[in-house]
Structure formats: C-alpha cells, structure tokens
Amino acid sequence: MAAIETGRLVKKFGKFTAVDNLDLKIEEGETYGLLGPNGSGKTTAIKMICGLLRPTFGSVKVLGRAMPSGEVLSSIGYMPQDVAVYIDNTVHENLELFASLYGMTPARFREREREMLDFVDLAGWRDDLASTLSGGMRHRLSLACALLHEPRLLILDEPTVGVDPELRASFWEYFDKLGEKGITVVITTHYMDEAGHCQKVGLLRQGRLIAEGDPEELMKKHGKRSLEDVFLEVARRGAE
C-alpha cells in the first residue's frame, strides 16, 4: 500500500495555480524528498496531503484513506513550515500537549520526552519557556512535537530551515534511522544537497512535478553532478 498517493492534484488560488496536476506515489517506508525553490508549490501540496487545504481538483489518499480522514491522523506526524510551538509555554508543556493529543500514557510520555529532548538537544531547556529559545531551538522543539508519538508517516515541511549545519546533519541522521525502521518520511526542502538522503525525490517547479526518481539515477540520467544542476537543466528544457 502506498503511504501517499495523489491523482492529478490541482490547487488554484484565484487565477494562480499553485499545484498543477501533481501525481505522487510514495511507498510505505520510503524517504521521499519534495524539492523545489520557494513558491514552487511544495507547502501547498503538503497541506493538501494533510487535509488542511481542499484540492481544486484531484484526489489524495494517505495510508489508504481518502483525505481528509480523521482515522489516519494519529499515524501522521506533521511539522509545518512555521515554528509552530506555543511560545508562552515551556518545552515540557509543549510536548505534554502533543502527548495528550495522541493519547500517550504518562509513562510512555516520560520515556519519549527524554528521548526526544536528547535527540533535539534541548534536555537542558525542558523547563524553559519556548519564547526564551533561539529560532533554531524552537525549530528543534517543533520537530520533537512531530516525532513524539512515533508516527508511521512523518511529513516535514522545510524542517532544516534555520538550523545550523551540524544539527542539520544530525537531523538527517535521525531521519535516515526512521527510514530504516520502516517509517515513511516526506520532507520538503529547497536545499537540493539534502536530497541525497532520500530514496526518491520529486522536483517541483511552478506547481508541476518536472522530474522524479532516485537522486543518483536522476543525476546519471541528465549527466549532472548535483540535483541542483538537474533541476536547472529540466527547468530550462521545460521553459523551451
């Protein structure tokens, strides 16, 4: 069963087409990178996949269910592009809210909280208000909130924006581990170099999927040494 399947997905805002006939099939256990420059429709596509936006046309299925479906939400971990944490609550209180939303037992929460705080390197700030954290730290807290309940499908919208290179590397190390555990990870990013961690990438430009495949194979196919070059090449051809 595909973790995510979209069929001819279209989203228009007035005359502007943000997502244009997007056909995606992301298999379970796959780490999939949705790549594209700012404004290419990545976030809009993700929001339709999560059920936050109503498609103008087309269909979305997540874990076998047509979206929006309340039944699959407990299996999804979602980290929006914005630093979506409660800044007037402590790190612990933020995590506690998400534990309650996902019905975690207190014992399980304590265990997962420890793991997550160690992972995002915020153990020393557990009782600090999120408003006192730096932008990068808030981003890490946001990621911890998405991972806390061990979702089957993790959807991360630009998780590495504003994160320093060292932490970015450790994030990817963790995402790789999640992939090894069979968790489906969907990541949007405009850092093309990060795509090497993905088993499959989709290149988005002006709402359209202009190329898709294994990153190595894409580079080989287009005779390029980086995905950025592949993107530029495909975009140039498309423009012609």
Added chain:
Amino acid sequence: MNARRMLGFTRRMLLQFRHDRRTLGFVIGMPLLMMLAFGYTFGGEVSHVKVDIVNLDSGIPSVPMFSGNRTVGNRVIDKLNRDTLELTASTDWEASKGKVDRNEAWAAIRFQPDFSQDFLLSANATPGALPARIEIYIDGSSPNIAQTVLKVVTNAYLAAINKITEETGQSARKIPIEPDISYAYGGGDTKFIDYFAPAIMSMAIMMVTTMLTIILFVYERRSGTLQRLLVSPATASEIVFGYALAFAVLGLLQSLVILFAAMLIFNITVVGNIAVALLVILLLAFVHQGLGILLSASAKNELQAIQFIPLVLFPSILLAGMFWPVESIPQFLQPVSYCVPLRYGIDAMRSVMLRGWGLEHIWPQVLVLVLMACLTLGGAVLQLRRRK
C-alpha cells in the same frame, strides 16, 4: 531636524493605509461609532418605564372639582410624564405588586378610595388629618430607574396640587400628599456600586474572553500551531471546548476576585446565590469565546485583531444597560440591544445579586445565553473545520 527625512516617515505611514483599507476604515469609522453610541446613550433619558397604576380613589361626590374623573388620584395620574412612564391600569393591588416582583413592571402605584378625602382634610389642615398617601411599591434593584419613577411621581402630585390651588384660589397650608414607598428588591439604600458590580463582573468576563480569544487564535493561525492541531487526532470541537473550559476557569477566578473585592471594599449587597451568578458568568465566557474565534478568522494579524475589540466593546457597554438602564436607550436602538449577549448577562446577574432570584426566574436570560453560546461555539467549530 531634517524636514525631508521627517516627512519621509509621514509619507510612509500614510501610504501604508492605501494597502490596509481596513485600518483606515477603523481610524475613521471608530470615532464615528463612539460618537453615535455615547451620544445616544449618554444623552438618553430613562423612558418607557413600565408602571402599574391601581387607582381606587372614589373622590368626593359632594365636591364637583373632586368627583368623577376629577378625583385627586386622577389629577395626579394625568400629570405623570408619559414619555418617561409607560402606564398600565389595574384594580388588584396584589396582582400589581406581583408584576413588580416578577420584573414585569418597575413599580406599582396605588391611590386608596379615600385619597381625595384625605387630600382635602390635609389641605385644610383639619386637626388630626394626615396627608393623602400614594403607595409606591418599587423595584429598587436599579437605583436609576427607582429615582426616576419617584421623581416623576413627586413632580406629578406637586403639579396636581398647583393646579388645584389655581382652581380654588387657596393655597394648601402644607403639602397634602406624601409618598409611601416600599421596595420589592433593593431599597432606598441600594448604592450605585450594588447595581454596578454585577455589570462589572459581566463586562470583565466579556472583555477578557473576547480579547484573549481573538489574540490567541490569531496567534494559533499565524504561528502554524492551529494547522498542526488540525493534523492531529484532536477534533475542532475538542480544540474549541478545551479552550472554552480554560476561559471558564479564568472567568470564574476573575469573577470571584471582583466579587470579593466589591464585597470587602465597597460593602456591596449580594442577596442571591453566588453559584447561579457564576453559571451566568460561565455562559458569558462561552458566548464570547465563540465570538472571539469567529472574529479571529477575519484578522490577518494582531493589529487587525485589536480593531475588533472596540467593535465588540462599545455596543456591549452601551447597549447592555451597564451604566444606564436599557430603558434609557433611544427606542430605535433598543431592538439592537437584544442581539448583545451582555444585555442578558447583566440582566441575569442583577436579578441574582440584587433581587435574589434563582434559575426559576432567570431561565429566559439563561436560555438566550445558552442558545447564543451554541451559536457562537458551533460556528467556531464549523469555522475551524472549514478548509480553504
């Protein structure tokens, strides 16, 4: 000071309004709304106060000027200001008092069968004669209205005495009429703060709940936390009612603080059950939380959110009978006041705290608040569920 640089700021600020028409509308429209609202309510006189009259005065059949419809009782009634009082006639004093007890009338006035007789004896200073008594049974829970009624009655009997003096050419040796006042609720010693405290409690919950909810939900929308909640198993109802409970707790705490401060510092009188008053507070919190969520959907940022506050605040303060009774609002604005939740809250709170009424009496206001809460909270749930 460099004028060009300084004017650069002025220009930038003014140009900003070209892109934010709503704020421009707020800057121009809000003072206009304030002027209209304050002008109409401050300038308004108490009017249409329901008063039930029991006129049993049989007059003095042997004296033509005090017989038929020219009894002293009728003469006083004729002089009652009809712009201020809305009179109904009754013959049963107990039924009339019952109307006051049930808040169907603000006062009941009775003229006894020998009213004209007593008037004449007293006017002539007959030994042992007492002034004719106008019995007034009044709801003292609103000092403003009670004072207005008493003033109108006093003016009416003084005018009647003057008229009689003119007709007879003789002036009375002493004022031959005196009011005999008894209170259904409150009393002559009811202070304005007694009347005002229930309104402060209602207004405080309205302000805090509406403002905090608007700001909270604008933050939820802008920061992405709401999106995140909507992708979790939490339903829109759970989000709305979860926050509603939080505001209810805050509201109760706030109301208790106001109540105890008013009792300790201003020695206010609370004759009713505080638990019932707190139930009304809870309902007000629910209504305004729903309203806050609905309004927050139309605000793109905190600045726009703040603009909603006076929009909710002024009509609520001015049309809900907070400072002045609803009876003093111009007639054409009175229907609007029925749409203001605070009107029902203040009315119910005063009935509980000043009249000592329980749910058996205030259920109509409670029912309206429950319906309003269902409407605003239900609307908020639907609004959160709606996908663009």
